[in-house]
Amino acid sequence: MWGWTRGAGGLGAAPEGPPPADIDFELWLGPAPECEFNRLLVADAAMHCSWMAYSGGWTPGMAPHLLDLPVWALELGFPEQVSCFGGCHVVGGDGDAPDTQDMMWHYPGLTMRWHFSQFNHHGYEFGSAARALGVYFHGLSGTLRADYGMREITAQVEGLDPADEPAQVIPAGGVHEHEWLDCIRDGGQPSCNADYHAKVDLPITLGNLSYALGRTIHFDPVAEKIVGDEEAARRAVPEYRTPWQFPKEYLWA
Numbered sequence: 387m388w389g390w391t392r393g394a395g396g397l398g399a400a401p402e403g404p405p406p407a408d409i410d411f412e413l414w415l416g417p418a419p420e421c422e423f424n425r426l427l428v429a430d431a432a433m434h435c436s437w438m439a440y441s442g443g444w445t446p447g448m449a450p451h452l453l454d455l456p457v458w459a460l461e462l463g464f465p466e467q468v469s470c471f472g473g474c475h476v477v478g479g480d481g482d483a484p485d486t487q488d489m490m491w492h493y494p495g496l497t498m499r500w501h502f503s504q505f506n507h508h509g510y511e512f513g514s515a516a517r518a519l520g521v522y523f524h525g526l527s528g529t530l531r532a533d534y535g536m537r538e539i540t541a542q543v544e545g546l547d548p549a550d551e552p553a554q555v556i557p558a559g560g561v562h563e564h565e566w567l568d569c570i571r572d573g574g575q576p577s578c579n580a581d582y583h584a585k586v587d588l589p590i591t592l593g594n595l596s597y598a599l600g601r602t603i604h605f606d607p608v609a610e611k612i613v614g615d616e617e618a619a620r621r622a623v624p625e626y627r628t629p630w631q632f633p634k635e636y637l638w639a
Contacts, residue, residue, distance in 0.1 A: 387500065388448045389507020389518040396479030396504075397436055400426045415440075417630035426480050436481025442594050443483035448519070449500050450586045454578070455521045455532060456498055457586050464607035465491035465498075465589050470597040476505040489593035500593075595622055 405411040405423040414428060415421070419439050426433050427440065434440045435447035456462065472487030485504040490497060512520035512533060523530040528541045528548070539548035562578065569576050595618055596603045604613050612619040626632045 387507075387510055387512075387518075387520065387522075388444075388452060388502040389510050389512075390502075390504050391506065391517070392477055392485075392504045394476065394478055394505075396477040396485075397426055397433055397481065398479050400424050400480060417624070417626035417632070419627060424480060436479070436483050438483050438594075441483070442591070443487065444502060444504065445484075445487050445489065445500065445593065446587075446590050448502065449489075449590055450583070452519055452521055452533075453498075453500065453586050453590070455534075456523065459523070460496070462493055462498075462585060464585060464605060464610065465493050465592070466605060466607060467492040468589060468592040468596050468603045468605065469601075470593040472597065484597075487597070489590070489596075491589045491593070591622075 402422065403425075405428075409423075409428060411423050411428070421427075421439070427437055428434070432447065435444045441447055468489065468491050470487065470489045472484040474482065474485050477485035487500075487502055489500040491499075507518045510518040510520070511531065512518040520531060520533040523532070525542075527543045527546045528539050531538045531540070539546075539551075541548060562576070565576050568574065592603050592605060592612075598621070599618060601615075603618055604615065605611070606613050612622060623637065624632055
């Protein structure tokens with residue numbers, strides 16, 4: 387879950403006007419839909435998350451940083467069912483992305499849920515008054531509350547000692563930076579490579595598709611295909627504007 391108290395004005399509203407001379411806005415848009423220039427849209431790597439067509443919203447922008455933890459720890463593959471709901475209810479300003487959104491992914495043996503709110507995160511138990519983010523692992527005997535800087539176990543049954551942790555298997559501090567340099571030197575693949583990240587990114591993409599269609603998406607994790615929904619399968623393929631062309635080699639066989 388992730389919370390960010392932005393206020394009713396959101397990121398604000400930019401005055402209309404042409405792009406400045408040092409921005410090739412046509413190239414910036416790339417294959418995405420054409421739109422009027424908005425300086426907030428191109429302001430930085432975060433601001434465009436307020437526009438669905440140019441980012442997919444705040445769930446693709448923030449959730450991978452947190453979903454990485456359960457996908458990594460539980461060695462998850464692809465989900466079998468994906469549902470999503472939410473909307474833009476409180477936060478105003480430019481953009482059309484939801485200000486609150488829930489996604490649920492059903493895997494064999496477990497269900498994972500993502501929730502975010504941009505206007506109130508009371509009770510999240512993470513972070514500060516301005517921002518909160520973290521993950522709950524709910525198990526039979528207890529709950530692990532964690533982010534990238536802390537972990538805390540709460541027992542649900544008698545006899546569970548939160549201090550009785552498994553042995554540490556990952557070195558502390560600077561792991562991904564060191565790994566990146568090692569891979570450059572040795573030619574190997576980092577642990578967070580494209581094949582791994584697909585297990586983080588695809589569930590979110592299917593969640594946004596569920597949000598757009600207003601129904602649950604069913605997915606075959608072995609064949610890696612949407613099943614039983616021709617419209618969903620068709621809309622899962624991006625539509626590029628001319629002259630850009632989607633690389634068809636990335637489509638399912």
